[in-house]
Amino acid sequence: xxxxxxxxxxxxxxxxxxxxxxxxxxxxxxxxxxxxxxxxxxxxxxxxxxxxxxxxxxxxxxxxxxxxxxxxxxxxxxxxxxxxxxxxxxxxxxxxxxxxxxxxxxxxxxxxxxxxxxxxxxxxxxxxxxxxxxxxxxxxxxxxxxxxxxxxxxxxxxxxxxxxxxxxxxxxxxxxxxxxxxxxxxxxxxxxxxxxxxxxxxxxxxxxxxxxxxxxxxxxxxxxxxxxxx
Amino acid sequence: xxxxxxxxxxxxxxxxxxxxxxxxxxxxxxxxxxxxxxxxxxxxxxxxxxxxxxxxxxxxxxxxxxxxxxxxxxxxxxxxxxxxxxxxxxxxxxxxxxxxxxxxxxxxxxxxxxxxxxxxxxxxxxxxxxxxxxxxxxxxxxxxxxxxxxxxxxxxxxxxxxxxxxxxxxxxxxxxxxxxxxxxxxxxxxxxxxxxxxxxxxxxxxxxxxxxxxxxxxxxxxxxxxxxxx
Numbered sequence: 516x517x518x519x520x521x522x523x524x525x526x527x528x529x530x531x532x533x534x535x536x537x538x539x540x541x542x543x544x545x546x547x548x549x550x551x552x553x554x555x556x557x558x559x560x561x562x563x564x565x566x567x568x569x570x571x572x573x574x575x576x577x578x579x580x581x582x583x584x585x586x587x588x589x590x591x592x593x594x595x596x597x598x599x600x601x602x603x604x605x606x607x608x609x610x611x612x613x614x615x616x617x618x619x620x621x622x623x624x625x626x627x628x629x630x631x632x633x634x635x636x637x638x639x640x641x642x643x644x645x646x647x648x649x650x651x652x653x654x655x656x657x658x659x660x661x662x663x664x665x666x667x668x669x670x671x672x673x674x675x676x677x678x679x680x681x682x683x684x685x686x687x688x689x690x691x692x693x694x695x696x697x698x699x700x701x702x703x704x705x706x707x708x709x710x711x712x713x714x715x716x717x718x719x720x721x722x723x724x725x726x727x728x729x730x731x732x733x734x735x736x737x738x739x740x741x742x743x744x745x
Numbered sequence: 746x747x748x749x750x751x752x753x754x755x756x757x758x759x760x761x762x763x764x765x766x767x768x769x770x771x772x773x774x775x776x777x778x779x780x781x782x783x784x785x786x787x788x789x790x791x792x793x794x795x796x797x798x799x800x801x802x803x804x805x806x807x808x809x810x811x812x813x814x815x816x817x818x819x820x821x822x823x824x825x826x827x828x829x830x831x832x833x834x835x836x837x838x839x840x841x842x843x844x845x846x847x848x849x850x851x852x853x854x855x856x857x858x859x860x861x862x863x864x865x866x867x868x869x870x871x872x873x874x875x876x877x878x879x880x881x882x883x884x885x886x887x888x889x890x891x892x893x894x895x896x897x898x899x900x901x902x903x904x905x906x907x908x909x910x911x912x913x914x915x916x917x918x919x920x921x922x923x924x925x926x927x928x929x930x931x932x933x934x935x936x937x938x939x940x941x942x943x944x945x946x947x948x949x950x951x952x953x954x955x956x957x958x959x960x961x962x963x964x965x966x967x968x969x970x971x972x973x974x975x
Contacts, residue, residue, distance in 0.1 A: 517899050629934040631921045631943045635950075669747050673961055677954060684914040684950075691861045691918050695925045704859040713861045720865075720914075724907060731903055 522732035525725050526586040532722040533575045539715040540570045547708045553615075558623040564615035566689060572608025573643065573682045574719060576601055578726040581679060585734050599655060602647055609640055632688040639685055642678045646671075676727060683723030690716040752962035755955050756816035762952040763805045769945040770800045777938045783845075788853040794845040796919060802838025803873065803912045804949060806831055808956040811909060815964050829885055832877050839870055862918040869915055872908045876901075906957060913953030920946040 544551060544563040551567060552560035580601030584594050613636060620627050628634065653659040653667050694712045698704055774781060774793040781797060782790035810831030814824050843866060850857050858864065883889040883897050924942045928934055 517903055519896075519899065626934055629939065631917065631924070631946050634943060634947070635917075666749075669749065673747055673958070677957070680910060681950070684917060687861065687865075687914060688918060688921050691922060692925060694861070695922060699929050704856055709859065713864060716861050717864070720911070727907070728903070 517731040518728070518733070520732050522582070522585040522729045522734060525729040525732055526582045529578060529582055529722060529725045529729060532718055532725060533578065536570060536715060536718045536722055537575060539711060539718060540567055543708070543711050543715060547711065558619055561615060561622065562619040565612050565619065566693070568608045568612030568615065569686060569689070570715075570719065572605045572612055573639075574686055574722065576608065577605035577643075577679060577682065578722060580605060581675065581726050582729045585729050585732070588735070595655060599647070599651060602643075602650075606640075606643055606647055609643065613637075613640055630692060632685060632692050635681065635685045635688065639678060639681050642674075643682070646675055646678055650675075672730065676730060679726065680723060683719060686719050687716045690719070747961040748958070748963070750962050752812070752815040752959045752964060755959040755962055756812045759808060759812055759952060759955045759959060762948055762955060763808065766800060766945060766948045766952055767805060769941060769948060770797055773938070773941050773945060777941065788849055791845060791852065792849040795842050795849065796923070798838045798842030798845065799916060799919070800949065802835045802842055803869075804916055804952065806838065807835035807873075807909060807912065808952060810835055811905065811956050812959045815959050815962070818965070825885060829877070829881060832873075832880075836870075836873055836877055839873065843867075843870055860922060862915060862922050865911065865915045865918065869908060869911050872904075873912070876905055876908055880905075902960065906960060909956065910953060913949060916949050917946045920949070 544567055548559060548563050549557065550560055551563045553564065555561060580598055583597045583601060587594050587597060589597070616633075616636075617627060619625070628637070650671055654664060654671070658664075659667065690712050694702070694709060698709065702708055774797055778789060778793050779787065780790055781793045783794065785791060810828055813827045813831060817824050817827060819827070846863075846866075847857060849855070858867070880901055884894060884901070888894075889897065920942050924932070924939060928939065932938055
């Protein structure tokens with residue numbers, strides 16, 4: 516265990532930052548950018564689905580899935596179920612969010628997959644899915660031998676955290692990219708929208724940092740420490 | 746210790762990726778962007794100093810400073826000296842690199858400190874300096890008590906890695922931001938320069954990932970494991 520402090524306070528901070536991030540991204544997309552729509556002649560409303568679903572999905576629910584092992588007063592089996600179900604929801608929302616970005620591009624005749632954000636995004640969603648499938652098979656159903664699980668758990672934790680940190684970093688790239696496009700179209704560089712988007716990105720990064728700190732801290736005493744591979 | 750594998754192979758990969766990243770950023774700034782200059786009527790040449798120094802400094806030398814504890818066959822005291830000297834060089838190059846960005850902005854009448862990249866960059870360089878000063882005082886001179894050092898080392902490792910990962914993420918933001926500006930000025934989205942910059946960012950991220958994996962893996966057997974706090 517890396518840090519000699521309890522994880523629970525960090526997980527409270529994660530929840531608060533998650534709520535703050537959710538509010539900020541909704542204020543941005545609804546108040547400043549006109550709202551969300553799956554079908555619309557105003558194609559920007561289709562785009563708006565992308566940041567909302569990516570933030571709620573991969574970042575917030577994905578982060579809650581990670582810390583659920585440290586923060587829930589449940590049995591190991593129940594926590595495992597919560598962990599994999601939350602990650603499945605995160606992944607599904609992430610896939611719909613990625614689809615929304617392509618839909619917006621295609622209906623607006625904007626090129627696909629030329630930016631670093633898009634390249635990394637495709638890579639991350641694929642790695643997230645691989646991590647989920649591998650975790651499901653080894654730790655849930657059918658489940659590997661005790662020896663295999665013991666060998667896999669540190670890699671599961673480290674690989675999962677690497678993919679999660681990449682997702683948080685790529686969310687920041689997305690906020691910067693979109694805001695740069697908007698500023699090129701006339702949005703003020705020091706205006707309220709620019710500050711809102713930058714602060715949303717900062718909150719997202721802090722959220723990710725506190726998820727990582729939760730993992731590196733100590734599980735509650737009653738815990739079986741099965742997750743404390745790091 | 747998180748991962749039951751030796752760190753040394755990971756550190757070899759770090760060196761190779763570092764050399765690759767260095768070559769790519771030099772090809773970009775010199776071949777595609779006209780070279781580097783501290784004083785020039787072509788202000789873009791002043792900007793070019795920024796990505797080169799940030800990548801060589803905070804990312805490559807900073808990463809080598811981190812893994813030096815795992816990769817060098819030296820005594821603990823000598824490794825500590827290498828670690829702090831490399832981090833000092835990284836920090837100084839980083840400060841000059843940040844100054845170059847301001848110099849370019851000021852001489853080109855471009856606004857300062859409006860973007861997420863600039864906000865995070867200032868925060869990261871300050872945190873990097875705090876981490877260096879605190880590490881110097883506690884672990885080198887005058888040095889804290891054994892008890893204080895033991896209490897501080899896990900936080901030193903975790904805080905250092907968080908700052909380093911933020912630096913790698915912010916380098917990616919910088920590459921994406923600059924390329925987006927260039928594409929708005931006519932650089933082709935699927936052209937060779939765009940691919941070069943995106944691949945440099947991908948190499949930078951892989952470099953950072955392998956630095957983290959080195960830290961999470963096992964020091965050579967003859968090592969005193971003093972750094973193995975995680």
